[in-house]
Amino acid sequence: MPTGTHPPLQRGASQPLAGQLAERYAQRIRERLLLPGARLPSVRDCARQHGVSPHTVVAAYDQLQAAGLLEARRQRGFFVRETRPAAAASRAPHPAAAPRQAPMDATALIRGMFEADAARSPGLGTLPADWLDPTLLQSALRRLHNADAHAVQVSYGDPSGDERLRVALGQRLADLGIHAGPAQILTTHGATHALDLIIRTQLQPGDAVLVDDPGWAIMFARLTQAGIRLLPVPRGAQGPDLDVLAALAAQHAPRAYLTVSVLHNPTGHSLNLAGAHKLLRLADEHDFFIVEDDSYGFLAPEHLPRLAALDGLRRVTYVSGFSKVLTPAWRVGYLAAAPERLRALTDTKLLDGLTSSPVLERAVALCLEQGRLRRHAQRLRERLATARQRVSALATRQGFTWAAPPDGLFGWLDVGVDTERLAQPLLDAGWLTAPGALFSATRRPGSLMRLNMATSLDPAFWRALRAAVDDIRGPATPP
Incomplete structure (x- = not known):
């Protein structure tokens, strides 16, 4: 069984598991949810996330390379190709429907904000509608x-x-x-x-x-x-x-x-x-x-x-x-x-x-x-101050720290693992987040993510975040 919260691949379906996995990544690349130059999970990580064997992942990555979507870089891993011929796009599979994908660039982040339920969107860039007047x-x-x-x-x-x-x-x-x-x-x-x-x-x-x-x-x-x-x-x-x-x-x-x-x-x-x-x-x-x-x-x-x-x-x-x-x-x-x-x-x-x-x-x-x-803005500032106190308490309870004390609408949270890897499992669990790489001019990966103080008040999100981080870290090594 998969250890993460990705939608499971369908065993026993007419399409082999490797083909299903290749199709999933091809869809993300076509929709620019994985940008040129983005690194895919290692074979071992991908196998663990999707509950398949490393052999299945290698076969899926081989299919994506054959379609012109991936390239293998020696001792570094698999990366989305910088350029992709038009013919490759026509060969790529087109599933009828695909699960929501975590934001991987600015356009995807905006699209996710338009589609998101604010109550389950800690990465939202605006106040939720029920805070407005x-x-x-x-x-x-x-x-x-x-x-x-x-x-x-x-x-x-x-x-x-x-x-x-x-x-x-x-x-x-x-x-x-x-x-x-x-x-x-x-x-x-x-x-x-x-x-x-x-x-x-x-x-x-x-x-x-x-x-x-x-x-x-x-x-x-x-x-x-x-x-x-x-x-x-x-x-x-x-x-x-x-x-x-x-x-x-x-x-x-x-x-x-x-x-x-x-x-x-x-x-x-x-x-x-x-x-x-x-x-x-x-x-x-x-x-x-x-x-x-x-x-x-x-x-x-x-x-x-x-x-x-x-x-x-x-x-x-x-x-x-x-x-x-x-x-x-x-x-x-x-x-x-x-x-x-x-x-x-x-x-x-x-x-x-x-x-x-x-x-x-x-x-x-x-x-x-x-x-x-002006009076409406003052009420918002007071409500945000209360929300920041509660969010800070929830973060501390789950063992997370801030890059600096949060202020205004946003906080810059350090979770200790690559937040771009974290975004998809959280979205599969129903939580839209904004990983730190989205805010880097060079798309530098890191352990920081932006949180909205008004939409991060649900303790269930913090439990899901803690579980997803622990899953990526894997079992603790005994002393």
């Missing part, structure tokens, strides 16, 4: 319908964004110490769209860009797709390793640094004031601009330092949005920048989709006005 949204829509419907529904709207929203955003930024009037603010279809506008407007293929490592998997994918060279900067509890950053900047002359200064995704850490000052000095010294992603800013205390406040939007472009605290269904984000940067970004937005939605933007403005969204 539908009455706040409904009230804004009613007010919009009663007072502003005609004004915002019969035209494209302002290319820079709804003016009433930009005025409200100017006040929000002032509360953070960032002085930007409506003329320095551009609204977007969410924070991700704002970052995409910056990439397409201010960067070119071949440019070198500094990024946090660990960092946001989706941003790594977007930058790579645009032909950008990534320069990973190690991220610790106090922020980026500025000595490494300085060395990379001196060697590669980067064009920009994309970072999260407050409640960093995935670690939850925040940049301290001394680090922020030193980072801005390095940007001046090496002439690169900074993109500060503050997508989780509403979940953080306002007193935490923002680079844009210290810099006055001179080198820093500030990005944020509302999906994390208001609703992911309203794709409303924004950026604040120096006027000379903003003009080019507005032109890209016009070419991209003319304008953003004036209806949704006005509704968000109504949520911001009179402090209703």
Whole structure:
């Protein structure tokens, strides 16, 4: 019998066990759940996980090599091929249905989030729906319908964004110490769209860009797709390793640094004031601009330092949005920048989709006005603080430790084994996780995983995690 929790292969079926196993891995490779260069389990590990003999695994891997999907590397193991001829894809088996697979890249992680049940998704990147405030949204829509419907529904709207929203955003930024009037603010279809506008407007293929490592998997994918060279900067509890950053900047002359200064995704850490000052000095010294992603800013205390406040939007472009605290269904984000940067970004937005939605933007403005969204965010911070205490207690009870004390929505948990190996057995048991390799610019394996404080409260998950870790480690060696 298999020792893990993989769906069992069907003994006695018309297709041999080796063929079933090959088909399972072929499906993962076709769907890019196993990326080129990914290493498959060793023959011994795979045999133990699926309850078959090593001979069956060798036969399955031979079939995958014959189909052009795998390559064997001497004394290293079996790896997904870097390139795959089209003919190989046509020869690969196509089962009618396949079990859910653990996320192996940014696209798979997003797909898993859309399909997931939040109650069983410790790796989720957002708050669960029942933490949000539908009455706040409904009230804004009613007010919009009663007072502003005609004004915002019969035209494209302002290319820079709804003016009433930009005025409200100017006040929000002032509360953070960032002085930007409506003329320095551009609204977007969410924070991700704002970052995409910056990439397409201010960067070119071949440019070198500094990024946090660990960092946001989706941003790594977007930058790579645009032909950008990534320069990973190690991220610790106090922020980026500025000595490494300085060395990379001196060697590669980067064009920009994309970072999260407050409640960093995935670690939850925040940049301290001394680090922020030193980072801005390095940007001046090496002439690169900074993109500060503050997508989780509403979940953080306002007193935490923002680079844009210290810099006055001179080198820093500030990005944020509302999906994390208001609703992911309203794709409303924004950026604040120096006027000379903003003009080019507005032109890209016009070419991209003319304008953003004036209806949704006005509704968000109504949520911001009179402090209703601020009070909602305060309630979320208090609820998250309680959740972090409970999750920390559950982790300690099962013998796990954190890379640093968790903060905000996320914690960076050390489980002691490769979390990419751990992801599939947990998903087979019904738990969607986010292994640390997803957040590495180089897909470096390791023992860390991102946990969502709001969706990791079930003791059953922690028991399943403990069991899966122990299963991978195998029987303890007697002293």
